[in-house]
Amino acid sequence: MFKKGLFILVMLAFATLSFAGQGKNSIQIKGSDTMVNLGQAWAEKYMEKYPGDFIAVTGGGSGTGLSSLISASCDIAMSSRNIKDKEIALANKKGVNPNEIKVALDGLAVVVNPANFVDKLTLDQLAGIFTGKITNWKELGGKDEKIVVLSREVNSGTHVYFKEHVLRKNDPNSKEEFVPSALMLSSSQAIADEVAGNSSAVGYYGMGYISAKQKPVAIAKDEKAEYVEPAIENVVNGKYPISRPLLLYTNGAPHDLVKKFVDFALSKEGQDIVLKTDFVPVNK
């Protein structure tokens, strides 16, 4: 009885090993939740085009993707933020050499409930809201309601980008932080849902998540500048102030299958998919 069970176990272990081991024409892509839909769309089209190849795409957050790349448990990391110096140092220590490829742009929308009067904000006002210096909508021309600040969790590239570029205004010495009372939600969808149901909430996420249940706010660099809606054309022409690159990281320059996939992502066909998933293409 024991022997039989053990035998089956061993066989199972071998089966899984050999299945995972047939890595010649399969690649693992991991990382940013913002990019996971895009990655999946790419993988589907790519596998239609090259039926012999297999591509697995999983999310988890930019940090998760980069740490998998560092530990060599994925071939391509998707990231919605630049790799940190610390991560590069760690990667080099493990013999991994991260190579950055910009594949798309993403405009970050700041959204409020459609019942909220406020429809435009400056970057300073945004920083004030998210650091907790502005706490009531009345200070911004809205109703007398306490502002409920929503943010993504710290494993999100969107969180890091928003902190560095909006709260800290690209100043590396700045010590600004999200207000501690900010609600940390685990996904962009959770933020979308909370904003849809809460008239005093404000949150941020990639443009692709905007629906009729949330109202995107027009943003201006400062009081004198033009207020710009988050829209694809405004991100392309650089007028919209909060947009970020979406990146792929590979170990060294891409080669073989990884190169084939990256080339596909950057091709006309791949960039059309970028547009279809509500991001902004880098190659026109």
Place this chain on the structure above:
Amino acid sequence: MWITVKDMRKFKEFIIEKLILICGIASIFFVVLIFLFLLKEGFSVFNTVSPFNFLFGKSWYPISEPPQLGILPLILGSLLVTLGAAIISIPIGVGCAIYIAEVVPGKIKEILKAGIELLAAIPSVVLGFIGMVTLVPLVKNVFHLPTGLTALSGSIMLAFMAMPTIVSIAEDALYSIPKTYKEGALALGATHWQTIWRVMLPAASSGILAAIMLGIGRVIGETMAVMMITGNAAVIPDSILAPVRTLTATIAAEMGEAVVGSEHYFALFAVGIVLFVISFIINVTADLCLHKRQ
């Protein structure tokens, strides 16, 4: 012939005994390994932050440069949610146990017991999801709050999770009281309620206490549901109607980002130690209660 069969039997028993011994040792061995690993990884955080500042620091900004690793808001968040869940689940759970063990007639008893077991079978992520779409808007509207993602929402949902544990163990404790206690009380002219309140409950008190402790232990270690409905704001809560961030939700939400070997990574392990110590204390208390009873 006889001897060989006997020998075979002896041999078989010898093998089985040793196998069971290995199973027994293995579980202890794994616990010790896990604990050592937790200690080794967790204590490294004290190279960057003193234990005092770690336990009593008021800000949790783990990915900033330099990181601020104060977990007081997280500890208080966990304790507040647990306290709330205890206040809700203990009276209902113990009441339910008394009803099942003493009051209810046979058939309904079986239905009730099955129902409570069913409650235990609901995965916590499902409870969290249900809480998110039903309870959170309700809490927001009833109390006119800016958001319904609060400690109270978490407490109510966790009370549901603690209840099955409390009910089934407390019911066991009541059931195992010798029949003579009850019969004696009734024979002396006590009413049914007087018997329950003055005789049964005191006799089963240590078992009920153990049930409560185990229920609380379940609550403090719960992760998924609290992460979904408590708002996760790392701020010291000023009331049960404020958002909180618990120890468990912090580990679950952040371990994906933490670069292996960074202060953040070690800090999350240290949070794990704090959690381990808290549930250890609770479990030992429950154990002491149970042994006192025997």
